[in-house]
Amino acid sequence: TAIGTRAMPTAGATFRLAKITVRPTATQQSAENASLDPSTVTVSNTDVSKLTFGTYVTMSEQDLDWTDPASLNIVLEQLAIAYGQATDNYAVDACHAAISQTSAVADTAVGADWVTAIYEGARQISAASNYLPTHMFVTPASWAALSSSVDDSNRPVFPYTGAPNLMGQNAAGNAAANTWNGNPLGLVLVVDKNAPGSFMGHAAGPAAGYQFFEQMKGAISVDVPSTLSRTIAFRGYAAGSMRDATKFVKFV
Numbered sequence: 001t002a003i004g005t006r007a008m009p010t011a012g013a014t015f016r017l018a019k020i021t022v023r024p025t026a027t028q029q030s031a032e033n034a035s036l037d038p039s040t041v042t043v044s045n046t047d048v049s050k051l052t053f054g055t056y057v058t059m060s061e062q063d064l065d066w067t068d069p070a071s072l073n074i075v076l077e078q079l080a081i082a083y084g085q086a087t088d089n090y091a092v093d094a095c096h097a098a099i100s101q102t103s104a105v106a107d108t109a110v111g112a113d114w115v116t117a118i119y120e121g122a123r124q125i126s127a128a129s130n131y132l133p134t135h136m137f138v139t140p141a142s143w144a145a146l147s148s149s150v151d152d153s154n155r156p157v158f159p160y161t162g163a164p165n166l167m168g169q170n171a172a173g174n175a176a177a178n179t180w181n182g183n184p185l186g187l188v189l190v191v192d193k194n195a196p197g198s199f200m201g202h203a204a205g206p207a208a209g210y211q212f213f214e215q216m217k218g219a220i221s222v223d224v225p226s227t228l229s230r231t232i233a234f235r236g237y238a239a240g241s242m243r244d245a246t247k248f249v250k251f252v
Contacts, residue, residue, distance in 0.1 A: 002135065002190040003203040008050065008215035008237055017046045017211075017241055046241060048213070053086045054235025055079060061228040076219055079234035087214065087238045089194040092137065095210045096196050098242035101128070101249045108145035111157030118185050121200050121249035128246035129209075131202040136187040138198040142251070143191045146184060147177070158184055201248030209247030213239045 009015040024039030057075060064072065103121040106113040122133050138146060149157050182189035187200060202209050216236040223230050 002137075002188065003208065003210065003212060005212055005214045008213045008239065010215075012050075014047050014049050015239075017048055017243070019044050019046055019243060048239045048241045050237045050239050051090065052235065052237055053083055053090070054233055055082050055086075056231055056233035058224070058227075058229050058231045061230070064230060075232065076234070079219065079232065083216075083234045083236060085194065087236070088192065090238060091212050091240050092192050092195045094240045095137075095242065095248070096199055096250070098210075098245050099199055099201075099248040099250050100245060101125075102252045103249050104252050108142065109149055111149035111151050114146055114149055114157065115185065117251055118187070118200065121251070124249050125200075125202060125247055129202065129244060131207060131209075131247055133187060133200045133202055133247075133249075134205070135190055135203040136184060136198075136200040137190045137192060137195055137203075138251075139195050140191060140193055142198040143180065143189070147182065158182060198251040199248055200251070203248075207247075209242065209244040211241050211243055213241075 020041065021044045022040055022042035024041050026039070027037045029036055057079065059072075059075065101121075101124050103117045103124065105117040108114070118136070125131060125133050147156075147158055151157055180189065180191035188204075214236060215238075218236070219232060219234050221230055221232040
């Protein structure tokens with residue numbers, strides 16, 4: 001995934017994550033050999049439940065025997081895609097729902113308004129957590145609005161830098177209609193049709209504000225002799241946890 005998948009703990013239906021709620025603070029020593037000021041560290045635990053995702057199809061023996069062998073691979077690929085869409089939808093919904101900070105985009109067609117909203121979001125994240133955002137997650141509609149926004153001279157704010165005579169000098173990032181990759185104001189752009197809304201945050205690395213765990217178990221099949229058929233399933237376990245909501249901001 002765009003933010004990385006962490007290994008799912010294997011034991012139990014739930015697992016526990018530790019979170020520091022009160023952090024230590026350091027102060028200047030008042031004099032040589034003087035005692036340092038003590039700190040308090042408080043650790044809370046969050047229980048995270050594993051969720052199961054999957055789907056299956058039943059194919060007749062005739063379909064399996066009489067069609068091109070590649071047809072079974074196509075079915076497996078489609079089952080894997082359906083599973084991936086379900087876990088993605090779960091992860092992006094859970095992350096978005098846990099975010100309370102907001103930054104307003106006054107007019108999505110105006111590049112300056114996007115720049116203002118992104119920097120306002122970055123300010124909130126930095127002020128609350130002392131981290132900066134790494135990723136920007138947008139719906140297809142927001143991606144189109146962001147990529148096509150222009151400045152006061154009708155120049156793209158995030159131009160396609162590979163186009164002739166569009167080298168992107170002084171651009172605030174880049175975008176293109178044939179790819180979802182982009183880097184508005186240095187952020188990793190993630191376009192997700194399952195996202196309920198657009199948001200940004202510190203979403204990568206050991207200090208990521210949201211963590212996603214997965215154990216993809218893959219395909220499994222069983223023959224059904226009474227109907228001369230085979231049932232094929234694709235499944236896995238997933239779990240998400242918002243570790244620090246102050247590292248995220250929704251665009252409104």
